[in-house]
Amino acid sequence: xxxxxxxxxxxxxxxxxxxxxxxxxxxxxxxxxxxxxxxxxxxxxxxxxxxxxxxxxxxxxxxxxxx
Numbered sequence: 001x002x003x004x005x006x007x008x009x010x011x012x013x014x015x016x017x018x019x020x021x022x023x024x025x026x027x028x029x030x031x032x033x034x035x036x037x038x039x040x041x042x043x044x045x046x047x048x049x050x051x052x053x054x055x056x057x058x059x060x061x062x063x064x065x066x067x
Contacts, residue, residue, distance in 0.1 A: 021027040
């Protein structure tokens with residue numbers, strides 16, 4: 001079974017609306033990113049970064065400095 005845009009609209013209406021607003025130029029993506037990061041807790045942002053392997057160099061820093 002293939003996932004369709006209609007399925008996305010039904011299961012995630014707010015997400016879909018935000019993405020469409022950005023695509024249509026009705027919302028600034030940089031402002032949206034800033035707002036979302038400000039809304040999420042630091043732990044949620046950290047979890048997102050780790051799960052998506054966005055900043056692997058930060059993981060090296062968190063392992064401790066024994067130098």
